[in-house]
Each structure stands twice: as C-alpha cells, then as structure tokens.
Amino acid sequence: MKPILSIRHLSKRYGRIQAVKQLSLDVEKGQIFGILGPNGSGKTTTLGMVLDLVRPDFGSFEWFGEAPVKESRKRIGAVIETPNFFPYLSARKNLEIVAKVKDYNYDDIDRALHMTSLYDRRNDKFKTYSFGMKQRLAVASALLNQPDVMILDEPTNGLDPQGIAQIRELIRTVAREGITIILASHLLDEVQKICSNVAVLNKGEILYSGEVHQVLAVSDSFELAAHDQEALKEAVAAHPSFRSVTETDGILLAVFGDDVRPGDINEYLHGKKITLTHLTERKRTLEQHFLELLKENES
C-alpha cells in the first residue's frame, strides 16, 4: 500500500540557515507519527512545505501516493503553530469558512464542536476565547468531516496542564478512529506517550527514525560492585547486551541495551560465580536520553 505521506530529499534554506536538509521520510496509514526535535530543528518548516505554505528549494513529496494538489489538502486536517481564525467571527462562522473551503456542507460542524467541548460557546467571537479554547477550535477545524490525516504542530504549546490533558485525550480519541496522525513536538514525553513512530530531527536532518519503543528505548545502567572487581568487569563485558563500563571509586557503572532488568544481571553474574556486594539500577530519564541523542550527533 502506498504511504499516506512520502517525503524525498526535501531541503529549505533561509538565508544562511539550512532549515531542512535532504529530509526523507514515509508516514504509513494508521500510524501516529511523531516528528521530534528541539526548537529550530526544522519541524515547522517541513510541515509548512508539505502543506504548500513554504516553497521547498529542493526535493519532493507525495500525499496519498500522488503529486500534491489542493484536493489532497482537503483530506488533511491541520493545526499549524498558532490557531488562525478571524477574531471578529464566532467559532461556528469560522468553521463554516473552513468547511466551505474544503467543499463540505455544514453538517459536521456541530460534531466537531461537541468533540472539542466548544459547543456551548459556539456563537461567541473567537477573540473572546481563552488560549486553550482557541487551540481546541483549531483541532475542531482539523477534525471536520473525518480527515484521512491529521497534522498537529506543537498542539500543546502554551497550554496549562488541564489544556494539555484535553488535547492529548482528543488526539488519542481521533487515533482510535483510525485517522493517521502526524505530530510535531519538542517534548519527548509527549511523543513517547502518544506516538507509534518517530523521526528525531536536529538542525534539519533526521537523526533516527523508526518505532517509538525502539528509537527511544532506554538502555539502563547499573552500579555494580563485588569482591573480585576484575572478574566482575570481565563477566560484565561478556554479557550479550553489554554496551559500556566505567569504574569510579570501586564501583562499576555498566550500561546494557535490550531492556535488561536488575534480576537478569544478578542471575547472570551468579551463574558466573560472582557475588555482588552492590547493585543499584540507575534509570536515565527520557529527557536525558533525548539530549544525549542530540549530543551524539554534534560530536
């Protein structure tokens, strides 16, 4: 089956800054695809290009297996950066304009307003809305008439915790309906909680991409000590998931991949006739891991 979105070698330069560099990726149907990267990594520029807002310098992309035309954009619901509506029009009127542009009738507007809990305020002017409500209206406009794909660029930016929870819940609800979702975010936590697939972006290039649990798998490290440190070191290095080991003040810091648990280590070392005097699991936070991904790329 053809991918929903297929990007090939997309590049964009703003003056001296290369915003997006030779970027290629595929988003398959049904995925919740996260584009993860720090601010300025090229997420918004990339989405801008596939939505015909930004002209690429180089490269191409296809929606639904076809060269992009305006008709393909009508099957996409997009929330880009800030909510963009006419301040002097009501929520309903703003959605009527969206529906008209997309060649839909107005039948689906109430459903979208209900889903985003804006129905009671539908006749109030957009400028009277709180930021959270504005953001939800943007989601409502993207939801009109069940799009095939939904694009969300930093949908929880600037929201309070309650607003963040509401938006995330909405995204999950939408995903359950089988709508493919492309989510750009600088929050690792957000991508990990919501997405099935991810591309990690830095300085306009993809560092890693794949399924979330693979790319963002946390390799745990353990503090270990035994009476015979040398034997311990050898045994640790012989472990099939071994990554690295360092020694400080008589304690080894060993890093393993593949989701190794403390019990596994204990059992493994016991089998090698080593009795541990010290075993502590040191979990790295996801944020640390993400920063390391970026750092590795820089060095």
Next chain:
Amino acid sequence: MKLLIIELKKVLTYKTFWIIIGLYFLFLGLGIVMAEYIVNAMVDDMNKRLPIPLPHAVLFNFPDIWQNLTFFASIRYVLIFPAIVVIILITNEFTNKTVRQNIVNGMSRNEFIFSKLQVVFWMALVITIILTLVMFILGLSHSDSQSLSMMFNRFNFVIGFFIQMLTILCYAFFTAFLLRNTGLAIALFTLYATIIEPVIYFFLRAPFMWENKVYTYLPVNAVIRVVEYPAIPALKRLMNLQLQESVTLLGCAMPLLYSAVMIGLVFLIFNRKDL
C-alpha cells in the same frame, strides 16, 4: 461562486468594513450636497473681478450630472476610502494568518487571489451602482422633463467611474499583497496617492509641458484623468478649455492596463513567496 460566499462570510460581519464604507458614503454625500454651493461661491467671488459676470453653475441636471458627480466622486481624497477597505480586508488575512489556514485547508494560491479579486470587482460595481442610483434620483428632481436619450447622453461617464474605482481598488489589492502589513500598506498607499505622486507629477510636468503629457499617465493620475473636468460652462469660458464631452478610449485603456499589470504581478509574487 464558492469563493464569493467565503468572502461575504468574512466581510459582512466585519465592523471596521462598515465603519469605513459608512464614512466613505458620508463624505461622498456631503461633497455632493456642498459641491454646488462651493462652485457657485467661487463663481461669485470671480464675478467681482470680471466685467461680464459668469452664470451660476447647475450641477445636478441631466445629462451633466453624470459627468459632474463622477468627477467629484473620483477626487483622489475620496477614492482612497474604498481603497483602504480593500487593503484592510487583504492584509487582515496575513495578520490573522488566515491565509495560511485557507491554503492548508485546500485553497490553491490562485484561488485565494481570485477570491480577493472578487472583492475588488464587486466592491467597485456596488459602489458604482449606488452612486448611479443617487445621480439618477438627484437628476430627476433637478431636471425638467427630458427625453431618455438626452437624460442618458453622458452616461458613459458612469462606465468611466467604474473603471476608475476598479483600478484604484486594484492598486490597493497590489499594495496589500506586496506589503502584507495593514498599517504600512495604508500609510504608503495614502502617502503615494495624495503626496508622492502629485510631487512627481509636478516635477515631470515642467520639462514635458509641451511634449507628450507623459506626466498624466502616472498610475493614480491616469485614474483621475478618466473624468477630467466637471461639465461647468463657466469653467469652460473662464479657463478657455475644450471640455470633454465623453470619456475617451485612451483615458480608460491606461488605467485598465495598469490594473492588468498589478494583477499579473500579484499572481507572480504570491505564488513564489512563502506564507
């Protein structure tokens, strides 16, 4: 049709639109009411120094009214009001970023331009129709019974006025798409139309006085020159002018040519730039 409905949704509930349009018709109405007094006050003033007194001007009788009122309605200070409305309606899309939303939702860039061109066209047409109705009613109440052919003798000035309005709105359309910023666009447009171009005109006029009248073809001037003079016999005698009897083909072609160029430039610029 779909594009027009979308534009109407955006415009009809927009308070600023109604306020400026209201101001425009207020000024226009006041101008029409006062025009006759002002012109005749000038005539009275001049008569003090003339051996043979000039007759009082009558502005509102058929068929002169078509020429007179379109002349007063196309003074540059009046024309800029509807132009400012067009600028606001277009730059709003950029400041509210709704243009991005429109494109994302599946409007093509050309469709977006067409939707704004519809605003330009319909606004020019509606203003022309309203002014025509006003002229018709005023003319009926100020003229003795005349034959229809006599009444509509100078109706071609109304066509001329429509071209004037269409062109000035096209200039506004171009300025808005080029600058994208409401304040900047209004300031530069007004400055150009009311000060910069008259100054350029003044400096061009001297060297070219006896040659080819190049200075009358500056953009805003070309628009104003479609209806060059009001039909006031006193003026004719006083200034020894050959007054125009109708709008000329060249007079109308120049502004239309400018409009076409501006529209073409907008398509070129808007399709290339990022949003």
